[in-house]
Amino acid sequence: MSDRDPGVILATDVGSTTTKAVLVERRDGRHRLVTQAVAPTTVESPLEDVMIGVRTALTRLERVTGRRLLDADGELARPACPEAGVDLFVTTSSAGGGLQMAVAGVVRSMTAESAERAALGAGAVVADVISIDDARLIVERIRRLRELRPDIVLLSGGTDEGSISHVAAVAEYVAAARPTPRFGGAGKVPVIFAGNRRAREYVRDVLGELCDVHEVANIRPTLEQENLDPARTAIHRIFLEHVMAHAPGYPELLRWAGQVVEPTPHAVGRMVKLLAAARGAGVVAVDVGGATTDVFSVVQGQFFRTVSANLGMSYSMANVLVQAGAAAVLRWLPYTLDERDLRNWNANKMIRPTTLPQTLRELLLEHAVAREALRLSFGHHCSLARGLKGVQQRRTMADVFSQTPSGECLITPAGVELVVGCGGVLSHAPRRSQAFLILLDALQPGGIVQFCLDRAFLMPHLGILASVHPSIASQVFWDDCVLPLGTAVAPLCRPREGQYLAQVRLRLQDGRLLCDEQVVGGRLRRIALAAGEEAWVEVTPVRGVDVGEGPGRRVFRKVRGGEVGLVLDGRGRPLDLPPDRAKARLLLHEWFRALDAYPPAALAQEEG
Amino acid sequence: MATRRQLRIAENVVLSRPRKLALPGEVLVSRYQEVNPETVVARTEMVPGDPWVVDIFSDMNLRLTPQQARRAIVRRVGERVETHDVLAEHRLPGLLGERRTVRSPVAGVIEFISYVYGRVLIREDARRAQPQVVVDLARQLDVWPMTIGMYLQCREGDEVRQGAVLAAAPSGIGLQYAYAPVSGVIERVDLRTGSVVITRQARPAEVESYLKGRVQELVADYGAVVSTRADHVLGVFGLGFENYGTLRVPVDSPAAELTADALTPEHAGCVLVAGAYAGLRALRRAAGLGVRGVIVGGADHLDLEHLAGKEIGVGISGQEDLALTVVMTEGFGRMEMNRDLFDLLRASEGAVVSLNGTTQVRAGVVRPEIVIHRGLPEPGDPPTPLPRALGPVVELAPGTCVRLLRGPYLGLWGRVVSAGNLAELETEVRVPVAEVELADGRRVMVPEANLEVY
Incomplete structure (x- = not known):
């Protein structure tokens, strides 16, 4: 543990119903949890300002620990001194139902499933998965997309050298739905396109005026390959820049947290990954x-x-x-x-x-x-x-009776x-x-x-x-x-x-x-x-x-x-x-x- | 320690409800008119406007590139079209190139165009929707009209949903399908022209007043706002939608069970108070006799599922197609009804009651309601703000009347003797408990979280 490490760390998690704050301090060279406090989340009406709940939780922490965390203006006191302030503030959020996403792909069990995995892995709540082989009528799919009001739409489909027609059709469904964002009033819904790169131009053409299109590398460049990280990174960036920035009270929370507020499940996922890496084993x-x-x-x-x-x-x-x-x-x-x-x-x-x-x-x-x-x-x-x-498997005669x-x-x-x-x-x-x-x-x-x-x-x-x-x-x-x-x-x-x-x-x-x-x-x-x-x-x-x-x-x-x-x-x-x-x-x-x-x-x- | 007050009785309040059609129609009441629950406020005989998908490529019998489709489809999203207006036009190459045209089958607004698949989605104007739709199957499938019978997947009299396959015929690679553009009944199959006629279900929709009261406001083409002076009670779970009737109390105590034998034909059209429990046999007999509603302390979850004909899993109800509305005031199982409520209902016997079983356990909690009509509000009387579905948090004080919500005392009533002490339960957890004196004189310790205040 180096001396440069922060001595006092404050972390909050803004949940749907409660906001939980924890204080971690370095004592005798080791960081230990001091205490935690909980307050109701205030993102919904009538208060509609997440910072009220955050400040209440911090006030409760102050009462328990005796450490002053907020200054006279209600700002976070920084840096830490023996009786007051913190060195580092980090936060996660799942308030208002967390990051709500709609996911679209061409084949449900292939690109749409890969997109679903990318969104879930990024900590999103996947409200619906739309695909070409969906059993629902076109009208129903469009209506559903319209009703959802997702924070972000993740659009995938096609391998990089494959046909563009189906992925273009999925883009047209999204365009027809003209989805509107939950937060941010008249703003455009961010659409991440992570499909066939040859279809980018067409997708831009169809969605460019209606949505805020972000292009990333194909989630499924070939049938044998899944590439989720670019889409996940884009989801995080957009979550911060577009979704959080419009949620009530979040601009101030973002300012406190150095412009980083992560979806709660994503943070949990990082911890699970860290555990798995440390143990070198499978973790659930x-x-x-x-x-x-x-x-x-x-x-x-x-x-x-x-x-x-x-x-x-x-x-x-x-x-x-x-x-x-x-x-x-x-x-x-x-x-x-x-x-x-x-x-x-x-x-x-x-x-x-x-x-x-x-x-x-x-x-x-x-x-x-x-x-x-x-x-x-x-x-x-x-x-x-x-x-x-959909991955092709090369089999020999010996595999005839043991095909998986x-x-x-x-x-x-x-x-x-x-x-x-x-x-x-x-x-x-x-x-x-x-x-x-x-x-x-x-x-x-x-x-x-x-x-x-x-x-x-x-x-x-x-x-x-x-x-x-x-x-x-x-x-x-x-x-x-x-x-x-x-x-x-x-x-x-x-x-x-x-x-x-x-x-x-x-x-x-x-x-x-x-x-x-x-x-x-x-x-x-x-x-x-x-x-x-x-x-x-x-x-x-x-x-x-x-x-x-x-x-x-x-x-x-x-x-x-x-x-x-x-x-x-x-x-x-x-x-x-x-x-x-x-x-x-x-x-x-x-x-x-x-x-x-x-x-x-x-x-x-x-x-x- | 605080706990939540649950069942709410708001006496002598002015309630107001908007009563509106989903589609425009005729408003049949006037401002300040007195209405009964069964008074029709507004009516429409309009066919609901369906979304129509026109398959341009199939109708042209051509496959165009998206660029060609963009040129061929002459309409744009948001444009209004009339029946037979040209949607797309394409001239085949060559000096004498044939011109192929696709026209709109309905009047409406274009909602979506797929240039990739060559599809145009038109939101039909409900006011001008035709009651019958002719589908030219022979042309769509490119077969001789007289042979259409070989390819049909439906018969006259069949009810079809929008998107259902009407006929399928072999094409170059596999089968080509013709789909029902609207939901309805196959009226006629015409083998001479190779077409079918679908009669759309004209759903004459009416909206009733639901409340016995006064029309306070009109909503042009859609309905009105009706208000009443009444006692308003929130239950905990319900089944069935809005209903109304004269209140009858065929049981003699809040702990009694409503049995099938206690029901008579005179109860038809009434709302019955059932005390602590009503079994499936009683509920089915009530529905069979034409009883409009049952207000009961508790009923079995399994019986309610059987009555509703569906599984009750996520605590959302009210959409069941039931003639009988059930409102439970206490919980599932045999649960003695709150005595104050029972006394109020018994004192109101003969009054007109409206009730609605709609329940949503979470996310904007909605509880079922009982409205006991007391009189007419004055013209322009503003509605009384009603308590929210979740009651306020109140302190447990000695003498407070409480209901016990978990075993081993589930459903019993008592009064708090003392509260706020920590004690270890049989489960080995240490929680704040209250000492409660039950109606039979026993004193028991109960976690405060398992109490409801009345």
């Missing part, structure tokens, strides 16, 4: 919100992000039931419940989302819904985190080594093992996987800080933001009940043997390994069982402890609960007890 981060669930991943060096709208733990809770089905939720309950009661409970939570579970029964119900919301969102994420479609389609999912159960969870249902789970088990059951990673919790949802703040000081962001993340839950050893196989799957030996750094245990089919086993402790685990699977390195291959790896410790998961992948509900309930009780996930006395009552 999930944020289970009230209305939506965000999933971020870095696998095989590629970054993906998806937002599952209408899958969440409050307003969208009833929709989880609709999409997953009542049986899927009920299977996670260690007691019997009528479908009718489940639906009523679920719908009541939907209309009164701020209520809390008072009994263990209701807590278990919320956790059952969370598992399904996460499972569905992760499934949605996997459907987008895949290789390119292009566009296979890149996330494999053994390809993820770190899972980070956040969102109320995980962060506020009364016991950490509950959050651990929800993540393990819903995502079902295999091999050796570490689980962490972003307990205060600081990833946006640290993500934007990482853009200027990655080492500080990484340090604060591990010291103050993340809560290590533990590590799971989960063989990839479909075991029989009681089947011996692998031998696990855990040695501390000093060579002391901590445990020598078996992974047994259908069972969970928890071994204490405290947070901050590291140990070497040696997993020797039996023939045919894979713990990440291939069937039967031994794995030797350093693992990190946490509040839960090391968990040996012999339940197999995919994790199937027995169709016999009584048997499934007994198994759930056994698993919950193995992880000490719920209060034993109350859990025993449910069993009785």
Whole structure:
């Protein structure tokens, strides 16, 4: 850490409902989180000035820390001195629904999907995807584009030497819709054209007068190649120059932040990428919100992000039931419940989302819904985190019987080594093992996987800080933001009940043997390994069982402890609960007890 | 600790509602006229103007480059065209080059032109929309009229939506399709000319007053603003759109259930108060008898889905095509109705009630409403500002009447004994709790977040 690093850092995240401010200070050579404060966001009427909420949050921070952050004129006090001011201010924003984009391409599963990936990766909310092979009528597509009022339109289509007619037609749809921006009154909507370069002139011709056209390199220059970065960079630039500059109060926020305000999900994505780079492994981060669930991943060096709208733990809770089905939720309950009661409970939570579970029964119900919301969102994420479609594959006669389609999912159960969870249902789970088990059951990673919790949802703040000081962001993340839950050893196989799957030996750094245990089919086993402790685990699977390195291959790896410790998961992948509900309930009780996930006395009552 | 006041009763207020047609029509009321909920305020018999897509290349039987198309299409976006006006014209090369022309099938405004695909989108003028549309399939598919029967994908009497395939015939490479330019019913297939006639669904639209009150303002060609003096109640979830009827209370307490057996043919046209619960059998029988609305403490989510014939997932309702409107005042499941509300409804038996089940749980919260008409407002009476859908935040004080929102006390009523203490729940979380004395005398500890103030 150099002396040139900022000593006092203030970071804010302007969310749709709340504005959160955090203060980071260098103490004894290390940057630590001092405290955080929250205030309602004031971007909507009647206040319509985001700075009111930001200043309120800062005033609350001042009250808690005693450090004066605002001067007499309400300006940010800079630079820092012992009792006042800050050296660096960074901010993210998702207020007003975040960055809303419409995406258009020629073929839904090819260029339009690439464009969708670029927009999602840039932290946008993709309001709709329009393509030539869209099942909707032309009129409907145009009407939809008109209704959306997107902040930015991303237009893609065609490979660089391909035909221009289809991409030109998509440009004509956009022109016909004459989209108007959400902010900025009579201004033109920015359109980023990231398609066939030969079509640029025509696109300029069609859209030039109606929209603010920005040309960037083709998102799909060839069928075999996807080039998302130029489009993503353009999205950020335009977000700052066109969208943020017109939002109420943002010009002042931009001035405070040195003209950089990032979309919140983009900052989170940077943090996930940073983690993946530091670990050199696949990382998945999930944020289970009230209305939506965000999933971020870095696998095989590629970054993906998806937002599952209408899958969440409050307003969208009833929709989880609709999409997953009542049986899927009920299977996670260690007691019997009528479908009718489940639906009523679920719908009541939907209309009164701020209520809390008072009994263990209701807590278990919320956790059952969370598992399904996460499972569905992760499934949605996997459907987008895949290789390119339309890529020509050269096959020989030997491949005739083992042909795989292009566009296979890149996330494999053994390809993820770190899972980070956040969102109320995980962060506020009364016991950490509950959050651990929800993540393990819903995502079902295999091999050796570490689980962490972003307990205060600081990833946006640290993500934007990482853009200027990655080492500080990484340090604060591990010291103050993340809560290590533990590590799971989960063989990839479909075991029989009681089947011996692998031998696990855990040695501390000093060579002391901590445990020598078996992974047994259908069972969970928890071994204490405290947070901050590291140990070497040696997993020797039996023939045919894979713990990440291939069937039967031994794995030797350093693992990190946490509040839960090391968990040996012999339940197999995919994790199937027995169709016999009584048997499934007994198994759930056994698993919950193995992880000490719920209060034993109350859990025993449910069993009785 | 503060919590939110939920169910809102605003007594003796002046309510105002704009009552307007989506399309222009005839306004049938006059200013300051007294109206009943069923009074028709405005009516139109206009066919809704459809957007028409004219495929220039197909009609010309030519494939032009975008540059050629730009020259051939003689109209521009925003221009108004009449039926049979020339849209595009192209002369084939050669001394005696044939001139091919495409004319507008309707009167309207050009909204979009694709020079790449050679398509012109015309927004039809609703005032001049023709009730019948003739589609020349033989010409579009370039087949003999008499053979058109071989290629038809529809029959006389079929209902078709705009964009549906009417016929398909082999062309050079694959099939060529002819699409329905408008939604409607296939009136006739003419094998002599190779055409079909689509009769468009003329939807005579009417807008009723909904409120029993007075017309305060006229909106030329579209409708009026009607206001009433009434008690206004917000529920928590509803099903079905606007409805009205005479209020009847066939149950004797807010904790009672409305059973199918309690319903009689005399309840037809009425709005019934159902107490704590109404099951699917009762709701279906009510709908069958012609009951207009049911106001109930709670109903099962599954029953409401069965009644609506659709899944209720994201907390948006009101668009269901139901003759019966359901307004729940407390929540899902068996939920004793708020006694003050029940007493108000019972005291209002015989009054005319309007109700609307439209609900939106988030993003500009909308709650279902019940309007109990009390009398006529004076001409020009301004509307009373109504409370917002989300009630104000209020302090929990000893003696406050509360409803308990989560298990194990879901749906029960009580009074706060003390509040603001921290306590650990069975779930092991430590939160602010209130001690509440239930109606049966039990004293229980409840998280303050699980209380609603009435």
